[in-house]
Amino acid sequence: MFAASKTSSLLAARSAFRRSYAATQQAEKSTLVLVRHGESTWNLANKFTGWYDCPLSEAGHVEAAEGGKLINEAGIKANVAFTSMQKRAIRTLWHVLEQTDRMWIPVTKSWKINERHYGGLQGLDKQQTVDKYGKDQVLVWRRSYDVPPPTVDKTSEHHPANDERYADLEEWPEDFTESLATTLDRVVPFWESTIAPELTDGKTVVIAAHGNSLRALVKHLDGIDESEIAELNIPTGTPLVYELDDDLKPIPQEGAFSPLQGRYLGDQDAIRARIEGVKNQTK
Numbered sequence: 001m002f003a004a005s006k007t008s009s010l011l012a013a014r015s016a017f018r019r020s021y022a023a024t025q026q027a028e029k030s031t032l033v034l035v036r037h038g039e040s041t042w043n044l045a046n047k048f049t050g051w052y053d054c055p056l057s058e059a060g061h062v063e064a065a066e067g068g069k070l071i072n073e074a075g076i077k078a079n080v081a082f083t084s085m086q087k088r089a090i091r092t093l094w095h096v097l098e099q100t101d102r103m104w105i106p107v108t109k110s111w112k113i114n115e116r117h118y119g120g121l122q123g124l125d126k127q128q129t130v131d132k133y134g135k136d137q138v139l140v141w142r143r144s145y146d147v148p149p150p151t152v153d154k155t156s157e158h159h160p161a162n163d164e165r166y167a168d169l170e171e172w173p174e175d176f177t178e179s180l181a182t183t184l185d186r187v188v189p190f191w192e193s194t195i196a197p198e199l200t201d202g203k204t205v206v207i208a209a210h211g212n213s214l215r216a217l218v219k220h221l222d223g224i225d226e227s228e229i230a231e232l233n234i235p236t237g238t239p240l241v242y243e244l245d246d247d248l249k250p251i252p253q254e255g256a257f258s259p260l261q262g263r264y265l266g267d268q269d270a271i272r273a274r275i276e277g278v279k280n281q282t283k
């Protein structure tokens with residue numbers, strides 16, 4: 001009698017273990033941290049930047065280091081990192097890796113997560129552009145999904161064919177510019193081919209990139225529609241943390257700012273104010 005009940009309780013314990021093990025397997029999730037670079041010298045000067053390679057401003061260095069501290073305090077340990085070919089994002093990543101004491105992890109740099117190219121607007125003062133073309137037109141150029149800003153041709157210093165880091169990477173068209181839609185056309189395939197496999201492999205990933213390349217990525221991840229993405233602005237130097245399920249779908253985080261499902265680390269009121277600041281660059 002005693003032996004029989006012992007056996008059945010052993011079996012019950014084993015099947016409970018199997019059930020809970022299966023649940024852990026299903027609940028397997030990976031962590032993705034997105035950071036827009038800290039304030040750049042051209043953010044400070046309120047100029048359209050795109051692929052122009054300006055550095056961080058003094059405040060931008062502080063913001064990026066603060067962002068790194070927040071990631072460290074959250075106990076997030078990245079295994080791999082990605083950034084663009086632009087020094088404001090690269091330097092931001094360096095701050096993050098320094099603050100989290102993970103300068104040794106592999107880093108991939110790719111133009112596929114560069115800022116959206118601003119075509120003929122690059123280098124122009126945002127407010128002067130509003131004064132010249134009107135607020136509505138500038139808002140269309142800044143935030144519409146698929147209306148690109150004016151193009152640059154190969155005589156422009158801003159054309160990628162005239163920059164040694166990009167010249168041989170692609171057959172660049174004579175006239176070049178990017179909308180958010182065409183930015184997605186490079187960000188999403190890079191995500192799928194290069195970043196997503198690391199997350200599927202159980203790695204924790206950090207990406208230091210740009211306002212519009214990150215808008216493109218979160219549009220894809222969070223399934224944000226074209227009208228809603230127009231309203232979405234991403235603050236500088238602020239870590240945005242996603243937990244992703246087995247299919248790399250975001251698990252909604254408490255305190256996330258809709259339509260995002262990831263959560264920003266840091267003082268939530270200060271973050272809202274920074275988001276408003278980005279929006280108000282062209283009043």
Ligand SMILES: O=C(O)[C@@H](CO)OP(=O)(O)O
Nearest residue numbers: 047048049050115142211
């Ligand atoms: O100038 C730029 O490249 C971007 C980001 O700084 O600006 P905006 O927010 O206007 O798209």
